[in-house]
Amino acid sequence: MFLISYIVYKKVKLDSSSFLVASRGVPWPLVASSIAATELWAGSLLASAEGVFNWGIGGMWMYALPTPLSFTIFAVIAHRTRYLAPNGTTIGSWVKTRFGPSTHIIFCVVALYIMFVFTMFQVIGGASLFSGMFGISYTAAALVIGVVFVGYYLVAGMWSTLVTGFIQYFIVVLVLVIMVPMIYAKMGGVGNIFQMVSEQAVVHEQGNWLNLFRADGVINYFLLTFGGWGVIATMSNYAWQRAYAVEPKGVTKAMLFGGWSWMPMALVSSSVGLCGIALGLTGKLAVGTDVFPAVVGQLLPPGASIFLAVALLFAIYSTGTSYLGGFTALLASDFYEQYTGKKSSLKMLRVLSVVMGVLVVSCVVALQKVSLLDFMLACGVFIPTPFFSIVFGLYWKKTTKVAANVATVFTLAVALYMMFLTDLPLWITYVTCYVLSALLCVVISLIKPDNFDYEAMREKSIKALEAEGAGDRAAKLNM
Amino acid sequence: MMVGEGLFSGIIWFCYIYLIASCAFLTVNIVKQGFLSKKEEPKKPGA
Numbered sequence: 001m002f003l004i005s006y007i008v009y010k011k012v013k014l015d016s017s018s019f020l021v022a023s024r025g026v027p028w029p030l031v032a033s034s035i036a037a038t039e040l041w042a043g044s045l046l047a048s049a050e051g052v053f054n055w056g057i058g059g060m061w062m063y064a065l066p067t068p069l070s071f072t073i074f075a076v077i078a079h080r081t082r083y084l085a086p087n088g089t090t091i092g093s094w095v096k097t098r099f100g101p102s103t104h105i106i107f108c109v110v111a112l113y114i115m116f117v118f119t120m121f122q123v124i125g126g127a128s129l130f131s132g133m134f135g136i137s138y139t140a141a142a143l144v145i146g147v148v149f150v151g152y153y154l155v156a157g158m159w160s161t162l163v164t165g166f167i168q169y170f171i172v173v174l175v176l177v178i179m180v181p182m183i184y185a186k187m188g189g190v191g192n193i194f195q196m197v198s199e200q201a202v203v204h205e206q207g208n209w210l211n212l213f214r215a216d217g218v219i220n221y222f223l224l225t226f227g228g229w230g231v232i233a234t235m236s237n238y239a240w241q242r243a244y245a246v247e248p249k250g251v252t253k254a255m256l257f258g259g260w261s262w263m264p265m266a267l268v269s270s271s272v273g274l275c276g277i278a279l280g281l282t283g284k285l286a287v288g289t290d291v292f293p294a295v296v297g298q299l300l301p302p303g304a305s306i307f308l309a310v311a312l313l314f315a316i317y318s319t320g321t322s323y324l325g326g327f328t329a330l331l332a333s334d335f336y337e338q339y340t341g342k343k344s345s346l347k348m349l350r351v352l353s354v355v356m357g358v359l360v361v362s363c364v365v366a367l368q369k370v371s372l373l374d375f376m377l378a379c380g381v382f383i384p385t386p387f388f389s390i391v392f393g394l395y396w397k398k399t400t401k402v403a404a405n406v407a408t409v410f411t412l413a414v415a416l417y418m419m420f421l422t423d424l425p426l427w428i429t430y431v432t433c434y435v436l437s438a439l440l441c442v443v444i445s446l447i448k449p450d451n452f453d454y455e456a457m458r459e460k461s462i463k464a465l466e467a468e469g470a471g472d473r474a475a476k477l478n479m
Numbered sequence: 480m481m482v483g484e485g486l487f488s489g490i491i492w493f494c495y496i497y498l499i500a501s502c503a504f505l506t507v508n509i510v511k512q513g514f515l516s517k518k519e520e521p522k523k524p525g526a
Contacts (some may be wrong), residue, residue: 008514027508027509027512027513027514028512029508029509029512030509030512030514032505033505033506033509057482057487057490060490060494148499163514166505166509169502169505170502170506173498173499173502176498177495177498177499177502180495181495184491190487190488190491191484191488193487194484194487194488197485197487199497207481208523209486210481211481211482212480212481212482212489213480257501257504257505260501261501261502261504261505263496263497264494264495264498264501265498267494267497267498268494268495268498271491271494274491288492311507392508395491
């Protein structure tokens with residue numbers, strides 16, 4: 001990873017802008033593979049198998065569908081944003097012009113929290129996994145993971161994450177393409193797996209394991225994954241950075257192919273959960289997350305675990321670097337540059353990345369084996385709350401600053417109350433977030449509507465891009 | 480909808496082929512278009 005980053009560093013002209021958004025002309029397939037690699041983290045491989053292990057064959061699409069859907073939604077949003085604010089860098093790039101500083105700060109703080117927690121996920125997931133698999137201390141594993149992904153991000157910033165992201169994506173796919181059919185073959189073929197799952201369904205009285213659209217799974221699993229992660233791309237600053245980094249004509253393609261190329265990795269790894277059911281592992285594992293390693297350990301030679309570990313490690317690195325980049329970009333672009341009026345230097349961005357890396361690893365070490373599930377749940381309600389303020393802000397000229405602020409802050413308060421102080425199912429909280437924020441945004445905007453001029457915003461943005469010396473590229477190309 | 484053996488096999492192999500096809504598609508396009516940025520458009524005379 002370091003070597004690849006160094007080669008890239010030697011080939012590109014690196015300054016503070018390209019450190020954050022490459023050159024605004026990156027070929028869309030590279031951005032798509034980077035999105036697929038970033039969305040695939042250790043949890044994706046293990047949790048997708050766990051979903052099927054718990055919910056049967058229906059769990060395959062229930063886990064895999066929300067992420068590509070979120071990138072399909074974001075493809076439309078990203079295209080619009082790149083048109084309106086071609087000089088952007090982050091999620092907050094257009095918000096200050098559209099709504100003013102208060103909304104900008106609210107959106108950026110929410111995005112910052114999501115980026116920080118997601119970067120922590122990678123270190124927590126990686127440290128838990130490798131301390132368990134290889135018996136090394138949790139703290140040492142967290143430090144090594146943190147040092148590696150911060151280290152190669154420093155070499156060439158966004159360029160490092162894009163190019164290494166493709167390599168990591170390719171290797172993870174290769175591991176799955178080789179390992180999963182080996183598992184099928186060891187079990188006597190797919191037909192035999194079906195017979196074994198059918199037998200286990202009878203033994204455990206779980207006829208729904210072979211039901212593709214079981215109602216309880218749709219309510220208690222799909223609505224949870226979709227409610228929490230259905231718009232994750234819109235709230236992930238790493239995705240916004242890529243929307244600004246990609247060649248202007250490839251924005252939509254990069255987002256669509258990124259999300260939908262991630263999906264088969266989740267689907268194929270989730271099929272291992274069916275093998276876990278077939279092998280009769282139900283009720284025999286401490287946690288369902290262990291089903292993938294357990295199946296590999298039971299069926300494949302001892303060395304195969306190394307390939308799984310490599311896939312998991314690469315998944316963690318690609319995601320960790322992308323989120324670290326998203327986090328650093330928010331701090332530099334949306335707080336330092338926006339409110340001091342100064343341009344951040346390359347050196348400053350590198351120092352900021354190191355500080356953030358140290359902060360993330362320190363929090364992980366200080367919390368010691370915090371529950372990933374608790375962290376994910378705490379983060380989940382932050383994702384739907386600002387969604388409609390963003391959508392209406394981009395498309396509806398009547399949307400006001402007050403509406404965007406109230407819709408985000410009030411909905412977040414209601415969501416936190418529902419999550420921590422009531423016993424309501426989480427999917428109800430998610431649905432409430434979407435409905436309430438959309439309703440507040442529309443009603444408050446209609447009371448005293450704004451009349452925003454989107455074309456004026458675009459003109460201003462193009463002038464800013466020309467002032468940076470990059471005008472003849474991104475802004476003027478037809479989208 | 481209960482899944483029979485044929486549909487079960489179809490789903491499993493569809494996912495596997497989808498994985499290979501999507502990776503091949505992206506890889507071929509990356510190789511064709513290059514890893515690094517597209518060249519900047521040459522400035523128009525007098526611009």
